[in-house]
Amino acid sequence: MRLKPKSPREAIQPDRAPEPPARSRHVRNPFVILINLILSSVVLMMLAAGAGLYWGKLEFDAPGPLQADRTVIISSGQGLTTIAETLEANRVISNAWVFDLGVRAYKNAGRLKAGEYAFKAGVTMNEVMRDLVEGNAVTHSVTVPEGWSTAQVIARLKENEILTGEITRIPGEGEVLPETYTFTRGATRQQILDQMVAAQEKLLREIWSRRSENLPIKTPEELVILASIVEKETAKADERTRVAGVFVNRLNRSMPLQSDPTILYGLYGGEAWTRDRSAITRADLDKKTEYNTYQIPALPPGPIGNPGRAAMEAVANPSRTKDLYFVADGTGGHVFAETYEQHQQNVRKWREIERALRAQQQSAPAAPQAAPATSN
Structure with a gap:
């Protein structure tokens, strides 16, 4: 600080402001600018992705566009993308892309089962996914009355319009268990017939094991x-x-x-x-x-x-x-x-x-x- 001026005319002068610091070399470095730009972009992308995931989760769990109950057939061999497109075409879901991503996010892409599915009005994508994963398909049935011959059983299976395929292994008389058998669309006639034979074999073993003694029946x-x-x-x-x-x-x-x-x-x-x-x-x-x-x-x-x-x-x-x-x-x-x-x-x-x-x-x-x- 200055002392009194030496003469009356001499004005008091303010101190000179310090020079601004020299600009850092790093600020002017293009590489740093690029890094900052990338980091900013990543942050923005993460925010956008988070917002997208949040929206997708809401969409995945929201009631769907289906106005009335509808049955949809998912054919065997269809992949996730085709299944999603089929569901969207039938107005079960609103967005095949969201459904596809949602199923993949839940790691269920390879677990969807073919069949005939009955979806209720307003079903969510999440509910649709669970039905397909759990195989909650529409069930049909075929009944074999007690005492029917195997020829009659074969005729009934052939008459059934939901079952598919030909019968190539015909069981002998008495080898089929008369019962009501349930199945989903896509089951073959041979599969149901084999199920009848397996059921008879199992039941016969159980009954034979608890038969009375001294019967005139040897086998x-x-x-x-x-x-x-x-x-x-x-x-x-x-x-x-x-x-x-x-x-x-x-x-x-x-x-x-x-x-x-x-x-x-x-x-x-x-x-x-x-x-x-x-x-x-x-x-x-x-x-x-x-x-x-x-x-x-x-x-x-x-x-x-x-x-x-x-x-x-x-x-x-x-x-x-x-x-x-x-x-x-x-x-x-x-x-x-x-x-x-x-x-x-x-x-x-x-x-x-x-x-x-x-x-x-x-x-x-x-x-x-x-x-x-x-x-x-």
Whole structure:
């Protein structure tokens, strides 16, 4: 700081401001400028990507454009991109690109399953993805009634319009388990048939393992043979074990089973159950076939159909009775007898019931015919 000026005229002068510092070489370096630009761009890109991911997540979880429930078929062999395009074309999702990226983000790109899917209105992309990953496809079913022949089973599978493919391996009689089987679109007829055979093998092993002792049945195959006969002799659940008991008693005494269904199967094979059982004649009973149990005192060589679980359980654990005979009682069931004399009385009663039924049918008035249409 200056002291007093030496003369009155001498003005007080301010201190001179310091010179600004020299500009750093680094600021002027183009490389530094480029680095700053890159870092700024990366930050902006990260912010944009974060915003995009946030938007995509909202879109992926938001209700979709579907206005009404719709079924869509995802074919086998379709990739993720094609599946996404199919869903967008059916208005299930709003954006195939978002769905594609979302599925990949969840690491499910290779886990989507083909099938027929029923999507509800407003379904989200996330829900669609879960359905495809879990295979929550529409299920269909095919039912095999108890006692059907394998030929009938094959015919039913061929008639089914949803199943695909040809049947190349036909199982033997008695090797199919009558049951209702569910499947999704795309399943083949051979797959369902193989499933029926596997189910029968598994069930037969279980039933055979808990069969009663001292049965005149030596193998699981013989159990199926007798069960197929029991299946055709009665449709009443409470009679199966008793009918099985009659046949077991006859086998123990080396008596012919004398089962009418075996006559039909010996004559017509797998087509027997399309025929009227009541039409059996004395001539049919006299025809020699390996299935004619009026002539052979043993089991026939094979099953006459595919027995269900209940019939096989009945043969494995039959009723403990002395019954050797049974005949229809006119109510859909049967009356049983221990002796031939008792059986003959029951047969006579059944003949009387048959005659009464025929007379009733003959005397019943014919159904009135519709009047011809008239014009006004």
